[in-house]
């Protein structure tokens with residue numbers, strides 16, 4: 001069937017595959033995963049190195065994490081999606097509301113001073129704030145691909161800013177079974193219930209020595 005959907009899909013993915021069209025024309029899942037791992041690692045290095053007092057965790061910064069890290073590979077790096085996306089039973093924020101909804105989330109984050117004042121606050125409170133905004137961004141699902149990793153990178157930089165290590169998702173992501181916990185927490189995000197995500201973030205937040 002030549003549905004609109006399949007045409008839309010072909011805009012991002014190679015025909016009959018889950019491999020996003022990429023500038024290196026990599027068609028092999030394993031090789032692509034390895035390349036993405038390498039690029040994400042470089043992104044972590046760069047954004048950690050350039051983190052400063054002046055860093056504002058605003059929408060431009062968030063998009064820049066995606067753009068800088070993946071521009072070598074994807075045309076859509078740093079660009080919000082124009083198509084609707086579903087995973088499992090979830091349909092993420094509709095594309096036509098995406099820009100507006102994102103602006104609202106980041107306006108609210110700005111009113112929380114981009115979570116830059118949590119080094120002397122209780123960890124619980126910080127984890128609750130992170131979980132709240134993480135859930136908002138998970139439900140937004142702004143990019144065509146690599147949302148999870150960029151959202152985690154974003155909050156890892158906010159964690160470092162406040163004197164914490166990168167959030168340790170080991171407990172949430174180490175096995176398939178545990179990964180389901182993260183997905184379950186993400187599904188709850190769709191109805192603004194961030195309890196599970198709060199638990200995951202709280203367990204994963206550790207101060208550096």
Ligand SMILES: Nc1ncnc2c1ncn2[C@@H]1O[C@H](COP(=O)(O)OP(=O)(O)OP(=O)(O)O)[C@@H](O)[C@H]1O
Nearest residue numbers: 087088089090138144145146147148149183186187
């Ligand atoms: N069924 C679902 N309902 C709600 N959210 C989901 C569902 N499945 C996945 N997610 C969310 O979408 C994210 C995956 O998005 P995407 O594939 O764009 O990024 P990714 O970097 O490959 O993610 P990850 O490394 O977390 O698998 C997950 O991290 C999770 O938060």
Ligand SMILES: [Mg+2]
Nearest residue numbers: 145146147148
């Ligand atoms: Mg993915």
